Amino acid sequence: DADVTQTPRNRITKTGKRIMLECSQTKGHDRMYWYRQDPGLGLQLIYYSFDVKDINKGEISDGYSVSRQAQAKFSLSLESAIPNQTALYFCATSDPFRGDTQYFGPGTRLTVL
Amino acid sequence: AQSVAQPEDQVNVAEGNPLTVKCTYSVSGNPYLFWYVQYPNRGLQFLLKYITGDNLVKGSYGFEAEFNKSQTSFHLKKPSALVSDSALYFCAVNTGGFKTIFGAGTRLFVKA
Numbered sequence: 375d376a377d378v379t380q381t382p383r384n385r386i387t388k389t390g391k392r393i394m395l396e397c398s399q400t401k402g403h404d405r406m407y408w409y410r411q412d413p414g415l416g417l418q419l420i421y422y423s424f425d426v427k428d429i430n431k432g433e434i435s436d437g438y439s440v441s442r443q444a445q446a447k448f449s450l451s452l453e454s455a456i457p458n459q460t461a462l463y464f465c466a467t468s469d470p471f472r473g474d475t476q477y478f479g480p481g482t483r484l485t486v487l
Numbered sequence: 488a489q490s491v492a493q494p495e496d497q498v499n500v501a502e503g504n505p506l507t508v509k510c511t512y513s514v515s516g517n518p519y520l521f522w523y524v525q526y527p528n529r530g531l532q533f534l535l536k537y538i539t540g541d542n543l544v545k546g547s548y549g550f551e552a553e554f555n556k557s558q559t560s561f562h563l564k565k566p567s568a569l570v571s572d573s574a575l576y577f578c579a580v581n582t583g584g585f586k587t588i589f590g591a592g593t594r595l596f597v598k599a
Contacts, residue, residue: 378530405585414496416577416589417531424585432586464530473519473538474581478530 377401378479380465386485387455395450395482397465403477405470406448408432408440411462411481420463423448455486489514491580493590500568501598508563508593510578520561521579521587522552531577537561548572568597 378399387393399406404425409417419432421440429442437459439451452459465479490513500506512518519538523531535546542554552563561578578590 414591416491416591419586422585430585466530468587473521473536474583474587475521475533475536476523476531476579476587477533478523480528480530 378465378467378477380463380479380482382482383480384483386487388487389456391455391486393452393455393484395463395465395484397448397450397479399446399448399465399467399477399479401467401469401477402445403467403469404445405468405474406442407466407468407476408438408448408450409464409466410434411464417464420450452484452486455484457486460484460486489580489582489588491578491588491590493576493578493593495593496591497594497596499596499598502570503567506565506568506572506595506597508576508578508595510561510563510590512559512561512578512580514580514582514588516582519581519583520552520554521581522546522550522561522563523577523579523589525575525577525592527574534563534576568595570597570599573597 381396407422408420418434423429423442463482466476468474468476492511521536522534525531537544537554545551581587
């Protein structure tokens with residue numbers, strides 16, 4: 375089984391809709407992240423969490439919110455989706471004792487019409 | 488500001504030839520340097536990292552990378568490319584804090 379899982383894998387939604395992307399991990403890491411990938415821009419950090427009670431904004435948090443339900447679960451919400459949020463979204467965990475090596479989920483391809 | 492640059496959008500190489508994917512960085516402090524690979528419809532996978540020690544780092548699938556402090560570079564190399572190496576490669580840097588900075592990615596195309 376994959377160490378980091380994301381649901382759904384693909385989602386098409388309409389402008390103005392609320393949508394939630396979910397992430398679960400079995401690696402036992404405290405640190406979790408949400409990234410957005412756009413062609414030619416690499417990965418941009420949306421939110422990160424170092425434990426259940428610690429949530430921080432990344433560089434592109436506007437229009438997004440997160441919830442850390444447990445050590446293993448970290449969900450990303452788009453409160454009112456807009457077309458320029460169409461992108462590939464990745465959840466990741468990291469191990470600070472291995473130089474913060476990141477472990478990624480398979481991604482969610484989100485299309486906002 | 489801290490940054491990572493991958494100067495080539497795409498690298499083309501024939502199967503069996505050596506390959507190099509370039510990465511330079513600009514950070515304050517001592518960097519932790521990483522390479523990740525992304526295959527189609529998959530998440531990024533860790534390839535190798537440099538934290539300290541030997542400047543030549545060996546990783547998965549026969550890849551290696553050389554840390555050059557004076558040139559602030561961390562180029563990814565492989566002596567003999569395979570068609571299956573075709574993928575998107577990301578260089579990344581962390582200075583021991585919370586944030587890992589990723590380059591924009593380089594698409595490697597290996598022709599049979």
